[in-house]
Amino acid sequence: MPAGLVAGLIIVAGLVTSPESAGQLVPVEPLVARARRAGLRVLAGRHLILATDRPAREGDGVEDLPAVFDQAFEVWCGHYGMRPADHADWRCFGCLMADRERFRAAGLLDDTVPPFVNGFCDRNRFWLVDQSNPAYRRHLLLHEGVHAFTLTLRRLATPVWYNEGVAELLATHRLDSDGGGLRLVPTPVPDRPEDVEQLGRIEEIGKLREAGRAPSLVEVLGLPVGNHGSIADYATSWAAVALLAGHPRYAAAFADLERGRLDPDFNRRLAGIPGWDAELAARDFDAFTADIDYGWDFERMAIDWSPGQPLAGSREIAVDASRGWQNSGIRLAAGGRWAMAASGRVGVGSVTDHAGGTTTPLESEPDGISLQ
Ligand SMILES: [Zn+2]
Numbered sequence: 001m002p003a004g005l006v007a008g009l010i011i012v013a014g015l016v017t018s019p020e021s022a023g024q025l026v027p028v029e030p031l032v033a034r035a036r037r038a039g040l041r042v043l044a045g046r047h048l049i050l051a052t053d054r055p056a057r058e059g060d061g062v063e064d065l066p067a068v069f070d071q072a073f074e075v076w077c078g079h080y081g082m083r084p085a086d087h088a089d090w091r092c093f094g095c096l097m098a099d100r101e102r103f104r105a106a107g108l109l110d111d112t113v114p115p116f117v118n119g120f121c122d123r124n125r126f127w128l129v130d131q132s133n134p135a136y137r138r139h140l141l142l143h144e145g146v147h148a149f150t151l152t153l154r155r156l157a158t159p160v161w162y163n164e165g166v167a168e169l170l171a172t173h174r175l176d177s178d179g180g181g182l183r184l185v186p187t188p189v190p191d192r193p194e195d196v197e198q199l200g201r202i203e204e205i206g207k208l209r210e211a212g213r214a215p216s217l218v219e220v221l222g223l224p225v226g227n228h229g230s231i232a233d234y235a236t237s238w239a240a241v242a243l244l245a246g247h248p249r250y251a252a253a254f255a256d257l258e259r260g261r262l263d264p265d266f267n268r269r270l271a272g273i274p275g276w277d278a279e280l281a282a283r284d285f286d287a288f289t290a291d292i293d294y295g296w297d298f299e300r301m302a303i304d305w306s307p308g309q310p311l312a313g314s315r316e317i318a319v320d321a322s323r324g325w326q327n328s329g330i331r332l333a334a335g336g337r338w339a340m341a342a343s344g345r346v347g348v349g350s351v352t353d354h355a356g357g358t359t360t361p362l363e364s365e366p367d368g369i370s371l372q
Pocket of ligand 1: 143147164167246
C-alpha cells in the first residue's frame with residue numbers, strides 16, 4: 001500500500017470535551033454570514049450547514065452531504081432512544097476545507113482549534129480536511145457529526161474508546177441510490193469493502209492479529225486521552241463498541257447504558273451492567289478480532305463458552321454449518337489421546353458461468369474444498 005494511502009486512512013481527530021462547554025450550542029447564523037462574506041460555498045440541510053472552498057464539481061457528492069447528514073441524524077437519535085422531532089432545531093456548522101488558510105482568513109478557524117490532521121469537533125462545530133474519495137469524505141463528515149451530536153445533545157464526556165468507537169460505529173454506512181434518491185444504510189459492521197472505500201479498519205485489525213499485537217478489551221477500554229490516535233486505536237475502539245452494541249450477550253444492556261449518562265464513569269458503569277463478566281467479554285472480544293470480516297453476524301458468530309463434560313466412550317455431535325465456533329459439550333484432559341472423524345457436506349456458495357448461463361453450487365466436505 002503506498003504511503004499516501006496509509007496516511008489517508010488515519011482519522012486523527014481532536015475533540016473538545018470540557019464539561020463547562022459541553023451541551024452549549026454555538027450560534028450558527030453568524031458563522032454562515034462569515035462564510036458567505038468570504039465567498040465560500042454554503043450548503044444547507046436541516047441539521048447541517050456546510051461551508052466549503054471546494055469548487056462545485058458534478059458528481060463529487062459534496063452537494064448531497066447535508067441530506068446524507070440529515071438521514072444520519074435520525075439514525076443517531078434512534079441509537080440513543082431520542083425522538084428526532086424533539087431536536088428538530090438542532091444544527092451544526094461544518095467546514096469542509098481544501099485550503100485551511102481561507103477559513104482562517106474568514107474567521108472560521110482560529111487559534112483555539114489545536115492542530116489536527118483530518119478533523120476536529122468543538123460542540124456543534126467541526127472542521128474537516130477534504131478527501132479525494134467520496135465515501136471516505138462522507139465517513140469522516142459523519143464521524144465528526146456524531147461527535148457534535150453526542151457532545152451537545154448527550155453531553156458526552158466518556159473515556160476515549162467510547163468517544164471514538166461510537167463515532168466510528170455511527171458513521172459507518174453505505175449509500176444506496178434507489179428511485180433517484182440517496183438512502184443512507186447504517187452498517188455497524190460493513191457488508192463489503194466496496195461500501196467503505198479507504199476505511200481499512202477490518203484490514204487493520206487483521207494485521208494487528210497477524211503481528212500478534214491485537215489489543216485485549218481491557219487495553220482498549222484503557223486507551224489514553226490524546227489527539228493523536230492511530231488507526232489501530234480507532235479500529236479497535238470501533239470493534240469494542242460494535243461488539244458491545246451488536247453481540248446478543250451485551251446488546252440490550254449496553255443500549256440501556258448508552259442511553260444513560262455518558263460521563264467519565266462510563267467504564268465503571270459498563271462493569272456493572274446486568275450479567276457482565278469481564279473474563280467472558282475479554283474472550284468474546286478476542287474471538288471477534290481473531291475472525292473479524294465483512295458481513296460479520298454477531299448472532300451467528302456468538303460463542304457458548306460454557307465448560308464441557310469429560311468424554312466417556314464415543315460421542316456424535318451435530319455441527320450447524322450456518323454458525324461460527326460451536327461448543328462440543330466435551331472437555332478433554334491434557335495428555336490423553338482421542339480420535340475424531342467428521343462427515344457431511346456443506347454449501348459454501350456458488351459459481352456462475354455467465355457465458356454458459358449455468359450456476360454450480362460449491363460444496364465442501366470435512367477435508368475441505370478445491371475450486372477445481
Ligand atoms: Zn473522532
